[in-house]
Amino acid sequence: MGGVGKNPALVWVVNLSAILLVVLWTIPTFGILVSSFRDRDAISTSGWWTALSASEQSLVARAAAPDDAEQRGGQWVIEGNVFGDAEGSLNAWGVRAQEPTAFTPGETTELRSGGVMQVEADGAYSITYAEEPEGRRGDRIFYTSAVPPSFSTENYDRVMTSEGVAQSFLNSLTVSIPATVIPILIAAYAAYALAWMQFPGRPLLIAAVVGLLVVPLQMSLIPLLEIYNGVGQIFGVPAKTYAGIWLAHTGFGLPLAIYLLRNYMVGLPREVIESAKVDGASDFEIFMKIILPLSFPALASFAIFQFLWTWNDLLVAKVFLTSSDNQMVLTGRLVELLGSRGGDWEILTTSAFITIIIPLIVFFSMQRYLVRGLLAGSVKGG
């Protein structure tokens, strides 16, 4: 690589810069992944990057009631531990809500009721009274304590059961799978014709496909919605159906599909196809038995694009599906949660991670084909 490998200082600079870049690009996602496993209070009081260290939390405990004080050598004493039966370590304490950290462990203070309170670092407290105290309510002890990091899948349980995310997950699958499979077949046939058949107007059609690649789909929304409404009225069916969105995604995905597949098919060896023709194979047979199996890499790369696109889409789903529970897709649900649960980061981070988990699995397992598709689609024509 340009003779760089021999210069140790430069190797360090390159490696460090690359590490910096990778860290910058992964930290945002990592942040929500970590947060999605933290509990609600921890997320809202401390940054996710502190999740692995013990966090300091402000808590409150109530001492035993004065009525329960025991007489001991002329004094009445109440003893206990703010942590109950659990273990913990206390950093500071106080007896007034305004000053929850007024005292350090081991210090004493006089209470309004006349007792003297002392709290130790291990949470043990004692209140000593000179005379027999009265009262059913114990004094409050405010304290801050280091809470060891804890992770759980509780947020996931909650989001999947009560926020409608599970239903939306299924809805997203329902949209994406047919919307990925249907355009592949239609595009493959068209791509074959554009690659290997002779007919007038072929260059024009290819140019049209390339042009359609960049048509903003915003253009299509209103006219299509009107058509869907019309069709819905004529046949007495709802205008917003899954079938409608599958076809819409098919339409919007077709130019790229035809373009990618044609580019790939043109590169297949001419001899194979011509010798099959000489042997008397029809175009349909050549397509089914030779072209389709040979085109697998291109088919796979388009399938990944289309799947990611349909799964991640928000706009098309917002226009062509209702926001009812049995049609709302994950991206739509997430936007809705952003509006209604704006500050509940335990719900948002968890839901966000659920929406991105499937694309990430697809991405990491099929990356090879994705890259191949990008290269075929971008470097060649544009």
Add this chain to the structure above:
Amino acid sequence: MDVIVYAIVTMVIGVAACAGYFYGTNALLDRIYPDSGENAASNISKANAIRPWLFLAPAMLILGLYLVYPLFNSLILSFYDERGENWVGLDNYIWMIGDEKFLESLFNNAMWLIIVPAAATFFGLIAAGLTDRIWWGNIAKSLIFMPMAISFVGASVIWRFIYDYSGEGDDQIGLLNAMVTSLGGTPQAWITIPFWNDIFLMIILIWIQTGFAMVILSAALRGIPEETVEAAVLDGASPLQIFFKIKIPQIAGTIAVVWTTITILVLKVFDIVFAMTNGEWGTQVLANYMYRQSFIQLDFGRGSAIAIVIMILVVPIMWWNIRNAMKENT
């Protein structure tokens, strides 16, 4: 679960229908014009003239209905009133010029178009240059490329968490504010600061698109003939000189392609603004404003007119694309 079953059944039916259509029409064509018998030669040529259209028909039908027809229909609708009933001529376009929000969208879009493709291409180029010369380059590439798989909405949540703001003096759970406060600054509600909030939204798209630029530029860098680089090394060029003076000029064409591809994406991008600010605090963009006019205000005339503006902005790129493709096919 019912919906999933319904989806799978439809998928099977759809695939069977496609296959059935092609098999059926091809068989029919072979029966009408058999390639044997007395008229074999003329039959074959007739069949060959028809067959391509059998292959193309479904795709052309769908493309026509979903992309070509809407193009003309939107154009017509943009001259009608909100219900699409009365002809209002250029009223929607005149409204547009006087509408503050539209001008803001146009201005913001221009900012997005200048900054996002440039930044994503720049970072992509750096990432490609760096990852191509380290032993763990493929792992690094995967991680930088990963945001490509994340939806814009998911990315918006991810970044909203980073930009999160708690009141001054509180513990900041947003990474950006935590860094600012640890350096002694005051925390900010980033996405409400005029002008800068646009930049914060753009960062999301740059974060997503850098991986795309990196992958393509890295392939281009690898395609550079070794000799040119070796000659430069012999002449004593430094690695930076080699990168900027030898390599970059040779991949200029690819850089242009990456740039335009991201430009197209920026024009259409809707989700990020929708999820982050919904156009508040001066962050409106055309695609989101179009959605707002059409489906919230239910003014199809104005919505269509904005869609036409987006289309007009795409046309030069479209033309450039077609020209390139034609050049390659001749």
